[in-house]
Amino acid sequence: MTDRSLETVISTREEDEIKVPPMYKILLLNDDFTPMDFVVEVLRLFFSMDQEQATQVMLKVHTEGAAVCGIYPSDIANTKVNLVIEFARSNQHPLRCVMEEN
Ligand code: TYC
Numbered sequence: 395m396t397d398r399s400l401e402t403v404i405s406t407r408e409e410d411e412i413k414v415p416p417m418y419k420i421l422l423l424n425d426d427f428t429p430m431d432f433v434v435e436v437l438r439l440f441f442s443m444d445q446e447q448a449t450q451v452m453l454k455v456h457t458e459g460a461a462v463c464g465i466y467p468s469d470i471a472n473t474k475v476n477l478v479i480e481f482a483r484s485n486q487h488p489l490r491c492v493m494e495e496n
Contacts, residue, residue: 416495418471421460422451422478423490430456432487437463440478465496 420441422433430452437448441463454461466474471493482489 415467417465418468418493419462419496420464420466420471420474420491420493422455422463423492424455424459425488425490428482428487428489432485433489436478436481436489439481440474
């Protein structure tokens with residue numbers, strides 16, 4: 395019998411494949427009431443953008459109706475959407491934030 399103790403055995407079984415997790419886009423949606431500065435703050439706080447990038451994304455939402463602010467696995471996307479909505483609510487702003495499968 396062959397001694398395989400020092401060999402690397404690579405499985406080709408389908409069940410052993412490491413799958414890439416499905417990714418979700420997070421979008422901010424425009425409205426007529428949320429202040430621009432507040433949206434910029436949201437993008438800095440929850441999406442780690444700098445002032446310039448956050449301003450660009452906010453203006454894209456403002457002019458086009460929506461823009462992607464990040465792409466994440468489902469758990470992280472879900473948590474971020476909830477945090478953004480809660481932060482907006484607690485500041486009495488109607489800002490909407492949604493996720494959709496990439
Ligand atoms: N349209 C808002 C205004 O004029 C600004 C705004 C931008 C609101 C992006 C929401 O996701 C948004 N104050």
